[in-house]
Amino acid sequence: MRENIKVLLVDDHTVVRAGFRMLLESQPFIGEIVDVERGEMACQEYSRFLPDVVVMDLSMPGIGGLETIRRLCQQNEDVIILVYSIHDEAIYVERALQAGAKGYVSKNSAAEVLATAVSVVAEGKKYIEAGLLPEVQDVRHNDTEQLHAVADALSPREFDVFCLLAKGLSAHDVAAELCLGYKTVANYNTQIKNKLNVSNAAELAHIAMRLGLIKTG
Amino acid sequence: MRENIKVLLVDDHTVVRAGFRMLLESQPFIGEIVDVERGEMACQEYSRFLPDVVVMDLSMPGIGGLETIRRLCQQNEDVIILVYSIHDEAIYVERALQAGAKGYVSKNSAAEVLATAVSVVAEGKKYIEAGLLPEVQDVRHNDTEQLHAVADALSPREFDVFCLLAKGLSAHDVAAELCLGYKTVANYNTQIKNKLNVSNAAELAHIAMRLGLIKTG
DNA sequence: AAACATTCAGGAAAAACTCCTATTTTATTT
DNA sequence: AAATAAAATAGGAGTTTTTCCTGAATGTTT
Structure with missing residues (x-):
């Protein structure tokens, strides 16, 4: 030494x-x-x-x-x-x-x-x-260019669902909003969280916030 | 002195x-x-x-x-x-x-x-x-009032749990962090959402964000 | 055409959430 | 000091959500 x-x-x-x-x-x-x-x-x-x-x-x-x-x-x-x-x-x-x-x-x-x-x-x-x-x-998670990472990682439809979930809608609400079955949204939910490497809705909200998809006031 | x-x-x-x-x-x-x-x-x-x-x-x-x-x-x-x-x-x-x-x-x-x-x-x-x-x-009183609204509605311990949930921790993570049983946290979770009149973690995150309890980057 | 991604969704098992109840501790009020 | 209220903690049971696996229909790319 x-x-x-x-x-x-x-x-x-x-x-x-x-x-x-x-x-x-x-x-x-x-x-x-x-x-x-x-x-x-x-x-x-x-x-x-x-x-x-x-x-x-x-x-x-x-x-x-x-x-x-x-x-x-x-x-x-x-x-x-x-x-x-x-x-x-x-x-x-x-x-x-x-x-x-x-x-x-x-x-x-x-x-x-x-x-x-x-x-x-x-x-x-x-x-x-x-x-x-x-x-x-692993993921470039928390990156400033996360918008691109998200856009790249998620398919168009996944992105739709992501936005609504991040906004605070329940899976049922999202299903109603997008005229989908609940199971479809539930499965998207899982898929999206995997792709973005997070484990709950609060983290989705954080990402959306950082991306400026949600106005904080 | x-x-x-x-x-x-x-x-x-x-x-x-x-x-x-x-x-x-x-x-x-x-x-x-x-x-x-x-x-x-x-x-x-x-x-x-x-x-x-x-x-x-x-x-x-x-x-x-x-x-x-x-x-x-x-x-x-x-x-x-x-x-x-x-x-x-x-x-x-x-x-x-x-x-x-x-x-x-x-x-x-x-x-x-x-x-x-x-x-x-x-x-x-x-x-x-x-x-x-x-x-x-120079401060705008808006946020502070909201903070009080939350602080009033929630008991101190509920507030602790709220902060962590809003930050994106799972109920299990929160339990570990605060040395509580999972069921305790799960029950707080329900209680907090009721008191704040929201139904999921994403909305908790929104509130925390508006209160400035979460740094967005 | 063959390979691949995307959209959509069902079933079964696992996990999380809700609601109810209960004990202990701490604060407040009479 | 005793009574009352509020808060902190958590178990049980039932319900809901999530996960994981699977598969069909549609569209796109090479």
Whole structure:
């Protein structure tokens, strides 16, 4: 295991920088820690401090997390970046890794997980927190381009049913509305939830909302 | 100025708890600090630890921040709660204060601001970060009234279940989350839908959305 | 034409929901 | 302090919904 790992912390929230610092300082394998509050500063500080690992948040003002990853990678292709984020969604993990990150942990993780992740990526391995990776192959769920995903995944008739279910109609209501048998709608219901990878009507509503199909007021 | 202020930290993110702890520990006027990761735990811990100030995030899984404030206030009307949040929007500030919080600071604030806020509220004053207060009058009362309508109609526990169901959890998930039997949740589910006069989870989601209890992206 | 997707729906089993009842705890009122 | 009301919890039984499998009719693509 690597010793004396130099860490560059990048986060715009003071409390989070302080927190990470505290968690890391209690680990024996951690060396010097420098923290900065924006991606731009990270790029400058990187070439001066030459950390072994860069630990950063994805969502930051300024150039943001993803662009920071790209720039750091351009500066030095061997840079080791560990991303942590409130976003558990696969699409973020995917993008971060694509941009050049070597690890990804959720902000909800326990202290040990965060420390472990640092030590693992410092050794040159990848660290993607359990539960995040499996979804990567999966749906681009929660994507901004979800409208297309939905439109692609659902047949026209399924989409009709989806809209009504998401609006809050019962399967019987939908059947009446579309002049279909109840069983037909019930089966569509199941089918739609499978295709969109959700398990209940509330989640359908969420998707519809995100797609702007439902006006929130 | 108060000395030896006992603080109860409530946040679901390990790093944030650690960060706040670090920032506060460096202040001479801060005494013992206890941290918990959820609102439910805060309510329990409060009566045991009897902190001078409760410092908490608004957005948490489980019963969430607002409901936690209400419950703490009910437990002890003199409780001093300082809220910090990524949400700078006036509506959140207003709701938090209405629920019983004594202070509100943004998560982006500098370390000194956070520490100062704790010491100010500990003295029994209010502390609303500059820049947040002016907008408070600006709030539309519509949503807040609806929130009260829901909060009035539902008992606290029903409200907990409502939030989770509206978020898209199944009855089984909710049961696991709140450590209840499935049947209990199933029965609450029925009860909640009756009280809110809706007939399915999608409509619950709509209501939660309108109330701003669900972040749409 | 053959292969495939789409629309529609029935049957059977599994799961979820509803309604009723009941115990325990907590609050409120007299 | 006792009585009353409200809330939290959950079991049982019956009903409804969902799921999964299957299949026919229609249309479309290669």
